[in-house]
Amino acid sequence: MNLRRSLGLAALVALAATALLAQGKPKGKDSELRTVRGTVVDKEEAPVETAVVYLKNIHSQDVTTHLSDSDGTFRFSGLDLNVDYEIHAERDGWTSPARSISNFDNRKEFVLTLKLDRKKNAK
Numbered sequence: 001m002n003l004r005r006s007l008g009l010a011a012l013v014a015l016a017a018t019a020l021l022a023q024g025k026p027k028g029k030d031s032e033l034r035t036v037r038g039t040v041v042d043k044e045e046a047p048v049e050t051a052v053v054y055l056k057n058i059h060s061q062d063v064t065t066h067l068s069d070s071d072g073t074f075r076f077s078g079l080d081l082n083v084d085y086e087i088h089a090e091r092d093g094w095t096s097p098a099r100s101i102s103n104f105d106n107r108k109e110f111v112l113t114l115k116l117d118r119k120k121n122a123k
């Protein structure tokens with residue numbers, strides 16, 4: 001009788017532990033990450049190759065850069081959903097307005113067009 005009770009208790013504990021582990025497990029690392037992609041264009045809306053795209057983590061102040069491709073495209077992936085970011089592009093003294101990516105916006109993918117429309121030192 002004690003063996004039967006012990007086995008039943010062990011099975012119940014194992015089942016409860018499995019249920020708790022399943023609840024606490026994230027639905028995959030990708031579910032916690034976001035991607036920002038888009039195109040850098042000039043005043044005439046033509047794609048801009050080799051523009052430097054700056055992505056700034058507002059919390060840590062870390063800045064990551066990428067160069068736009070031949071078709072003006074860029075991509076940042078693996079970004080934390082719980083962090084605010086700011087993004088802008090520059091090339092040959094021209095800059096785009098800074099765009100914000102808020103942690104309150106739960107979209108996993110942002111698609112942006114960054115338009116180089118003013119001189120870097122002009123406000």
